[in-house]
Amino acid sequence: MLVIADARDPLTTGTDLLVIPVTAIGDKQRLPARLAGLDRTLEGGLGAAIASGDFRGKRDQKLLLYPNGALPAKRVLLLGLGDEAALDADALRRAGGSAVREGAARKAEKVTVAMIVRRRRVGIGAAAQALAEGAILGGYRFDAYKQAAEDGPGEVTRVQLSFDKSADLRRARAGAKRGTILADSQNVARDLSNAPGNALPPAQLAREAQKVAKAVGLRVRVLGVPELRKRKMGAILAVGGGSSRPPRLVALEHQPKRRKNAAPLCLVGKGVTFDSGGISIKPSGAMDEMKHDMSGAAAVVGALRACALLDVPYPVVGVIGAAENLPSATAYRPGDIVTSASGKTIEVLNTDAEGRVVLADAIHYAKTEYNPCAIVDIATLTGACVIALGRWASGLFANNSTLSDQLRHAGAATSELAWPLPLFEGHKKAVKSSVADVKNTGAGREAGSSTAAAFLAAFAGDTPWAHLDIAGTAWTTHPSPYQPRGATGVGVRMLLELLADWKNVKL
Ligand code: BES
Ligand code: MN
Numbered sequence: 110m111l112v113i114a115d116a117r118d119p120l121t122t123g124t125d126l127l128v129i130p131v132t133a134i135g136d137k138q139r140l141p142a143r144l145a146g147l148d149r150t151l152e153g154g155l156g157a158a159i160a161s162g163d164f165r166g167k168r169d170q171k172l173l174l175y176p177n178g179a180l181p182a183k184r185v186l187l188l189g190l191g192d193e194a195a196l197d198a199d200a201l202r203r204a205g206g207s208a209v210r211e212g213a214a215r216k217a218e219k220v221t222v223a224m225i226v227r228r229r230r231v232g233i234g235a236a237a238q239a240l241a242e243g244a245i246l247g248g249y250r251f252d253a254y255k256q257a258a259e260d261g262p263g264e265v266t267r268v269q270l271s272f273d274k275s276a277d278l279r280r281a282r283a284g285a286k287r288g289t290i291l292a293d294s295q296n297v298a299r300d301l302s303n304a305p306g307n308a309l310p311p312a313q314l315a316r317e318a319q320k321v322a323k324a325v326g327l328r329v330r331v332l333g334v335p336e337l338r339k340r341k342m343g344a345i346l347a348v349g350g351g352s353s354r355p356p357r358l359v360a361l362e363h364q365p366k367r368r369k370n371a372a373p374l375c376l377v378g379k380g381v382t383f384d385s386g387g388i389s390i391k392p393s394g395a396m397d398e399m400k401h402d403m404s405g406a407a408a409v410v411g412a413l414r415a416c417a418l419l420d421v422p423y424p425v426v427g428v429i430g431a432a433e434n435l436p437s438a439t440a441y442r443p444g445d446i447v448t449s450a451s452g453k454t455i456e457v458l459n460t461d462a463e464g465r466v467v468l469a470d471a472i473h474y475a476k477t478e479y480n481p482c483a484i485v486d487i488a489t490l491t492g493a494c495v496i497a498l499g500r501w502a503s504g505l506f507a508n509n510s511t512l513s514d515q516l517r518h519a520g521a522a523t524s525e526l527a528w529p530l531p532l533f534e535g536h537k538k539a540v541k542s543s544v545a546d547v548k549n550t551g552a553g554r555e556a557g558s559s560t561a562a563a564f565l566a567a568f569a570g571d572t573p574w575a576h577l578d579i580a581g582t583a584w585t586t587h588p589s590p591y592q593p594r595g596a597t598g599v600g601v602r603m604l605l606e607l608l609a610d611w612k613n614v615k616l
């Protein structure tokens with residue numbers, strides 16, 4: 110999908126669907142002045158829709174009108190943005206999503222959005238970016254495995270953002286471009302996460318990462334089993350040992366022209382391509398959802414793609430620990446003690462707590478190979494996090510309060526919310542083992558997300574580190590205007606927002 114910003118008059122340009130975003134209209138208020146021209150062209154049709162009460166600009170409210178030759182546009186869609194005082198980037202992102210979904214439902218190829226709302230809180234660049242993000246994210250469908258249906262939706266291929274003549278088009282275009290790269294990268298993450306387990310074993314996840322790297326100019330390293338053995342990565346090898354499809358460790362390197370020698374930010378993703386639980390097998394209800402257990406890895410691939418295309422001026426490295434967790438004669442067992450690459454031994458008390466075991470080696474690799482200024486890991490780590498925060502926020506843990514604050518703000522700015530959860534000394538004690546250095550379970554079901562984070566903290570050591578638990582946010586059964594059912598691609602926009610302010614961050 111192509112999103113372009115221009116200053117052509119939407120009332121005189123041809124389009125399949127002309128979208129008019131409108132903020133909430135008060136009870137006494139009739140037609141907002143800036144819609145008067147359109148209302149005249151439609152011979153009072155707009156004023157009538159508002160006066161009748163059929164359309165009041167409430168959030169996500171929609172009304173379709175047929176200009177019947179009065180305009181070059183085939184259809185006009187009034188789209189409610191909600192209260193003007195609360196207008197923010199996410200309202201515009203939602204509008205972009207609704208515009209494209211309504212267009213696709215009517216087999217529109219070109220959609221034009223009239224950018225005529227008054228902008229108080231959202232600047233022109235940010236507005237264009239949010240619209241572009243919403244349009245591209247809202248247009249996403251995972252239909253690679255479906256035969257084309259006659260009555261299915263069409264595909265919107267062009268979205269035109271029509272600004273008025275006085276607008277600074279240079280900023281609008283820059284915003285649309287940034288939004289396009291971010292949303293396309295998020296959709297790359299969604300595609301990986303939605304891919305079924307049979308189609309995406311660890312080696313395939315590594316190949317997909319390589320494909321993305323090649324397309325955008327990232328360096329890439331893939332470690333296979335002989336290399337993992339050589340590096341004594343007993344943790345990831347143990348988790349992957351139950352599958353006939355062996356584990357991989359992948360590193361994607363973004364190296365900007367300037368600041369070549371600066372210490373990189375390392376993003377580490379959990380890439381469990383299917384999590385059956387292993388010998389500690391999961392109940393079968395909703396086990397299919399565990400194809401998404403590599404969503405952290407998917408976000409890392411998407412984020413590195415965006416780093417390259419946006420030419421982020423800092424070195425960034427993505428590290429992915431990819432393994433399939435299955436029960437078999439070669440699977441690791443409860444009671445096993447495995448030695449991680451760091452030398453720390455791990456007592457395995459539950460083979461379903463495999464994510465932290467994979468991340469132990471991935472985090473150690475990031476630390477020792479890249480000497481990073483900070484590590485941010487992202488993982489569908491604990492069911493307990495879904496209980497604590499639901500689908501509304503990712504869990505946020507850190508050994509550095511500045512890094513935690515930065516991530517929380519990046520989450521708020523992108524509407525990919527992350528909320529701090531504690532990491533107490535008690536949580537760290539709870540993962541001490543009587544027979545090994547650490548154990549992969551904590552205090553039963555108590556504070557399960559915090560004890561999982563405490564396990565990871567032991568491997569991060571004194572490197573500034575944060576952990577995002579995306580168990581509740583990586584996929585959804587509650588679709589919204591720019592988020593269809595399935596993988597969300599959460600993390601990509603948030604991590605790039607973190608990097609937007611990185612030069613001012615002193616950890
Ligand atoms: N991938 C799961 C966590 C998960 C569960 C993510 C539900 C999303 C939705 C993880 O590997 C896991 O199984 N964790 C266990 C840990 C427990 C055995 C200590 C859990 O949360 O139950
Ligand atoms: Mn598990």
Ligand code: ZN
Nearest residue numbers: 381384402464
């Ligand atoms: Zn898992």
